[in-house]
Amino acid sequence: MTAAEINAHHETEIEAPPSTVYELITNVALWPVIFRPTVHTRVLERSAEGDRFEIWATVSNGEVNTWRSRRAFDAAARRVSFRQDHDNPLFGLMGGGWTCAPLDGDRTRVVLEHRFNPPPDQADARDRIARELDHNGAQELEALRTVAALPGGVEPWLLTFDETIELAGSAKAAREFVWDAGRWPERLPHVNDLELIEKPGGVQDMTMGTRAPDGAVHTTRSIRVMLSDGSIVYKQTQPPKVLLGHSGRWEFRSDRSGASISSTHTFLLDPAGVAEVYGPDVTAHEAASRVRAALSANSRVTMEHASLYSASIGAAR
Structure with a gap:
């Protein structure tokens, strides 16, 4: 981790098996009907090892931001790591990962991690980005909890x-x-x-x-x-x-x-x-x-x- 890099950590427990949660996370085409901030996604590349996609998403002030991300899939560990292709005007350079860890009773602990380097020309970037990640991260985990537990599956x-x-x-x-x-x-x-x-x-x-x-x-x-x-x-x-x-x-x-x-x-x-x-x-x-x-x-x-x-x-x- 560089001196300017900041980490953020969010997690929750979901009443569904890790395979179900992992599939929802990797299927980015469904994100607009699962995650509240996601407006649209466009898959640019996809294989068993990962994908690359473009996303349009709202932030807390109601504006729509867009960026491209690359992801690597580890199906055995139920982990998805991601990084943006380029600096984002709102968040700077960002990466992170999702981990779906098994719990007793066919449940899952989901951990969402972000690491980012704030834009150097924005003095308030650290606090602003932390607020955005708390806002969107909480919404995304709540949506996963709801959708993964749908009766009979999605x-x-x-x-x-x-x-x-x-x-x-x-x-x-x-x-x-x-x-x-x-x-x-x-x-x-x-x-x-x-x-x-x-x-x-x-x-x-x-x-x-x-x-x-x-x-x-x-x-x-x-x-x-x-x-x-x-x-x-x-x-x-x-x-x-x-x-x-x-x-x-x-x-x-x-x-x-x-x-x-x-x-x-x-x-x-x-x-x-x-x-x-x-x-x-x-x-x-x-x-x-x-x-x-x-x-x-x-x-x-x-x-x-x-x-x-x-x-x-x-x-x-």
């Missing part, structure tokens, strides 16, 4: 699905429609109200009231990010009561045969929320079908209106 409560429609106009115009969410209340029949805050770096903070078929209005809050490839990713920071997590992606494609828009959803059900909203006898499969139907209906309406908008823009030009 799989019954998790679903990913996608849908695609052909566009009547250009992919560019459809992207404009989806990104300009501030006008959705006047453009989309299921959107009752919407508050949109634009942030630096192609980030939006969106609070939306959605009208259900029975007339009830459900409020959700999401962070959305415009990626360099033109796709729009989002994560609900305030999901409906039946969900532990929900993330998604809008993609826009164009080639010689035409243009299309795709919507992808990944959600993780909350057993307690499912029992409260749908009733104690509703199974995970039935609850997932209901949530999928509701999300699909709203996505298809949005895509259809984006298609009509793209056609009108093309005709106007």
Whole structure:
């Protein structure tokens, strides 16, 4: 350890075996629906020995920070070590590791360690970084404790699905429609109200009231990010009561045969929320079908209106 290096240590006990916890930690694609700070991840490389990925995550002031990390997997020891590819403007140069140690009764002690060199030009960096790590570390360990202990494992409560429609106009115009969410209340029949805050770096903070078929209005809050490839990713920071997590992606494609828009959803059900909203006898499969139907209906309406908008823009030009 260098003189400037600082260590941070967090740990918890989880009512699940080490193999279950280790799998959740190594499967970074699921982090947006498991960990509250994680908005989006993109796997760049992956093998049995480790991976390299890009992550977008919120910090305590609500801003979205992004960085790339490399990880090494030790499946026998149930340990994952990580280090960032480059200095992060918020944290400096950071590395660390996760360890999943077995306990009696098929339980696990999870240890999360960080080591970092604060940015040299920031006098308050040490205390600020320590606060951020305490904030995010506590949230991540609490999420692991909840998700690893889901009845029957994660799989019954998790679903990913996608849908695609052909566009009547250009992919560019459809992207404009989806990104300009501030006008959705006047453009989309299921959107009752919407508050949109634009942030630096192609980030939006969106609070939306959605009208259900029975007339009830459900409020959700999401962070959305415009990626360099033109796709729009989002994560609900305030999901409906039946969900532990929900993330998604809008993609826009164009080639010689035409243009299309795709919507992808990944959600993780909350057993307690499912029992409260749908009733104690509703199974995970039935609850997932209901949530999928509701999300699909709203996505298809949005895509259809984006298609009509793209056609009108093309005709106007």
